[in-house]
Amino acid sequence: MRIAIAGKGGTGKTTIAGTLARALAQGGREVLAIDADSNPNLAVTLGLPNSQAQDIMGLPRSLMSREPQPDGTTKVVFAADPEQVLRDYGAVGPDGVRLAVMGRVGHGGAG
Amino acid sequence: MCSAHATVRGLLGELVARGGNGRDIIVDMEAGLEHLSRGTGRHVSRILAVLEPYYRSMETVRRIAELAAELGVAEVAVIANKVRDQADQQAIREFCRSHGLEIVAEIPYDASLAESERAGHPPIDHAPAAPAVAAIRRLASQLTG
Numbered sequence: 001m002r003i004a005i006a007g008k009g010g011t012g013k014t015t016i017a018g019t020l021a022r023a024l025a026q027g028g029r030e031v032l033a034i035d036a037d038s039n040p041n042l043a044v045t046l047g048l049p050n051s052q053a054q055d056i057m058g059l060p061r062s063l064m065s066r067e068p069q070p071d072g073t074t075k076v077v078f079a080a081d082p083e084q085v086l087r088d089y090g091a092v093g094p095d096g097v098r099l100a101v102m103g104r105v106g107h108g109g110a111g
Numbered sequence: 112m113c114s115a116h117a118t119v120r121g122l123l124g125e126l127v128a129r130g131g132n133g134r135d136i137i138v139d140m141e142a143g144l145e146h147l148s149r150g151t152g153r154h155v156s157r158i159l160a161v162l163e164p165y166y167r168s169m170e171t172v173r174r175i176a177e178l179a180a181e182l183g184v185a186e187v188a189v190i191a192n193k194v195r196d197q198a199d200q201q202a203i204r205e206f207c208r209s210h211g212l213e214i215v216a217e218i219p220y221d222a223s224l225a226e227s228e229r230a231g232h233p234p235i236d237h238a239p240a241a242p243a244v245a246a247i248r249r250l251a252s253q254l255t256g
Contacts, residue, residue, distance in 0.1 A: 001254055002127065002136040004151060004185070007161030008171040009142035012192045015228060016161055016218070017139040019244060022235045023251035024135050032126075034138045036119045036151060042139045047233035059118045076114075078121025082129065085122060094236070098134075100122065105115045 018045025025095035032086070032098045038105040047094040057089050058103035116141070116151065123154040135255075143171070144178055152184030159215060161190045162207075164199035169206050176212055188213045190250070195220040216250040218243050 005017040014037065021033040035042035043053035065079040090100035119138075126136065140151060140158075152158055158179055160172040176187040189212050191203045200217065207214050221243035227234040234244050 002123075002131065002138075002155040002157075003254070004138040004140050004155040004158045005161060005190075006140045006147075006158050006175055006187075007142065007190075008163075008168050011161040011163045011168055012218075012224075013142065013161045014139050015224060015234060016159075016190060016192065016247060017137050018233060019235050019247045020251055020254075021135075021137045022233065023244075023248045024137075024255065026235075027251060027255065029255065030132075030134045032134045032136045034119060034123070034136065036116065036138050037141050038115070044231050045228075045233055047236055050231065058115070059122060061114045061118055063118050064114065064121055076117065076121075078118070078125045080125075082122055082125040083132070094233070100119075102119045103115045 014042055014045055018042050018047075021046060021097050022095055025097045030096070030098075032100065035099065035101045038102070040101050043091070043093070043099055043101070046097055046099060048091060048099070052091055052093075056091050056099070056101050058101045059085070059089055060103055120151050120154065123151065127154050144174060147175065147178050147182060147184065152179055152182065155185045158185045158187045159190050160187055161192050162203060163193050164191070164195070164202050169203070172212070173206075173210050176210065188215045190215060191217045193220040194218065215253065216246055218246040 005013050007013045021031045025031045063080045064076050066074045067077050069075050092098050160175045162172040179187045194200055194217050219242045221241050223238035223241040224234050224243045227237040
């Protein structure tokens with residue numbers, strides 16, 4: 001199951017996303033939570049200690065690379081092994097929920 | 112296009128392409144609408160839009176659903192949150208009915224959740240018996256059932 005939680009800021013989006021992830025994991029599912037908010041705070045709702053939450057590395061942009069296409073144009077593609085990326089970045093919290101966090105927005109602009 | 116978002120989308124796309132290894136994936140999306148046009152919605156099977164019983168929140172959800180339909184991305188359903196009473200419930204149900212939106216969960220307003228958040232504790236540990244947590248657990252079993 002792949003679900004995105006959306007909505008206006010302050011509606012409880014992150015609380016619901018985090019609690020849903022934990023509830024699924026407690027039910028025996030393997031869960032990957034992805035924090036795609038530019039003001040990330042899913043880690044705390046998932047129950048990662050603050051110290052650990054602060055040390056999480058966001059997904060770096062270097063995971064994307066420009067690849068030439070047969071028609072002469074270039075395309076930006078995800079160039080890494082996703083399972084390796086999940087091991088290298090992010091963290092594992094209570095109930096085994098794995099968390100990946102978006103890199104910081106706004107440096108370097110258009111990509 | 113913002114490359115931080117593009118990286119998340121790239122990771123999601125790759126995970127999905129490889130079958131996701133049997134995991135459930137929950138994405139906490141950027142507030143608002145922009146993320147949809149950036150395409151995150153393409154890699155999920157469903158977008159659950161959190162709606163509170165007040166006009167601007169309901170309007171945002173309506174626009175999310177409209178935009179998702181326009182872009183042809185995942186189907187949108189509603190999680191009603193902070194539902195205080197029958198009047199809230201009726202207002203939300205009426206709004207969703209008139210816009211053809213399915214409600215997958217109604218989460219009651221629950222002070223212990225706000226308290227957990229203030230203290231920086233996960234509600235599921237801090238207030239495991241709270242009605243709102245129970246509603247989210249029901250949603251989890253419904254989604255996997």
